[in-house]
Amino acid sequence: MPPSSDGPANHRAGSAVTAPSPLHDGPAKLAGRKRFGGETIFKFLSTGSGVFVLVLIIAIAAFLIAKAIPALQANEANFFTFEGWYPDDVEHPKFGIGALVIGTLITAIIALALAVPVALGIALCLSHYAPKRVATTLGFVIDLLAAVPSIIFGLWGLAYLVEPVRALSAWLHRYFGWIPIFGSEGPYGKSLLLGGLVLAIMILPIITALSREVFSQTPKMNEEAALALGATKWEMIRTAVLPYGRPGLIASVMLGLGRALGETIALAMTLGASFVISFDVIEVGGNTIAANIANRFGEAGEIGRGALIASGLVLFAITLVVNVSARAIIFRRREFREAL
Structure with missing residues (x-):
């Protein structure tokens, strides 16, 4: 006998044909799901x-x-040029941030000058030279530096770096004393150079991690094309990796600069807390806005606290400009990648 039209196969086929589909929902139902669904909430x-x-x-x-x-x-x-900090003087309150701004910028520049070349080398090593297992392990160890509290860096710098920096300062003055930034004849020790060195170690993991991620995202076809044209490994990095990662590298440097500008405890322990505008990095002294706030807020009076908050406002403006600039560079990098 021929199979019945009411068989299981025809029943399943009919069920498949008549099953409701989201594509056939009415416009009102779709609008309601869009209005009250997870997309709107997110x-x-x-x-x-x-x-x-x-x-x-x-x-x-x-x-x-x-x-x-x-x-x-x-x-x-004058708030911007006066070299002194006497806000709680009852009769003549005077204070200025000239020396604090100079010290903040100099320590940050020293930190970048020391950290950026090392971070660039580590990032290239981890992304293009080291074996994957070694790169993963070293990257994890470097990232751990970012989790170390700043007071630990300050204590370490105060206990173990003062004497080496004192000897280095004397050497720099002996052979490069004709340069104004190394002109001090002593005494040496807690100086802008020491603070910049500690800052360099603190911002190293930030710049390294971001640069490593940028370099590892270089399109493989760009690298293979350079190698296919006969370029060596270094020539491939110079012509394919560095141009692609330059915006991201600059952004990572500026983010590290933002960290260096706002560092407090480590610099409060490694600087001499002076209020003299000086570009000499090896003489004892130096101060920054954040370190000055940490050292003086507890004993400040009403005007003194207001003066410290005013200096914090200047630091807030500086760091805001740095972070906005870094964000603009990251946006340029995204446009560069979309154009490839």
């Missing part, structure tokens, strides 16, 4: 988070300005 939460960050930054800036205005009005000296 969009609301992400947008709210972005707005919250902007509101938080504005609130911090407003707080700093409001607290700093009374001290700035009471200040009888």
Whole structure:
């Protein structure tokens, strides 16, 4: 007998044909799912988070300005050029951030000059030279440096680096004393050079990690094309890897600079806490905005706290400019990658 039209096969086929499909949902049902679904909730939460960050930054800036205005009005000296810090003088409060800004910038520049070449070499080694297992292990060890508290770096620098830096300072003055930044005849020890060296070790894992990720994302076809044209390993890195990763490298350097500008405890322990505008990096002394706040906030009076907050406002502006610049460079890097 011929198979019945009501057999199991025809029943399954009919069920498959008549099964409801999301593609056949009505416009009203799709609109309702889009309106009340997870996509809308995620969009609301992400947008709210972005707005919250902007509101938080504005609130911090407003707080700093409001607290700093009374001290700035009471200040009888030039806030940007005066070399001294006497905000709690009852009759003549005077304070200035000239020496603090110079010390902050010099220590950050020293840190970048020492850390960037080392970080660049480590990043290239981990991404293109070392075996995968070795690169993973070394990368993990380097990343651990970022988790070390800054006070540990300060104690370590104070205990083990003062004497080597003192000897290095004497050597630099003996052979390069004709350069103004090495002109001091002593005494040596807690100086901008020591603070910059400690900062260099602290920002090294940040620059290394970001640079390593950028270099490892270089398109393989670019590297293979350079090698196919007869380039050596170094020539391939110079012509294919470094140009591709340059925006990301600059962004990582600027993020490290932001960390160096805001470091507090380590510099408070390794600088001489002076208020003299000087570009000599080996003489005892030096101070930064963050270190000065840490050292003086506990014993400051009302005007003194306002003066410290005013200096913090300047540091806030400097770090904001650095971070915005870094973000702009990262955006340029994204455009560069999309154009490939």
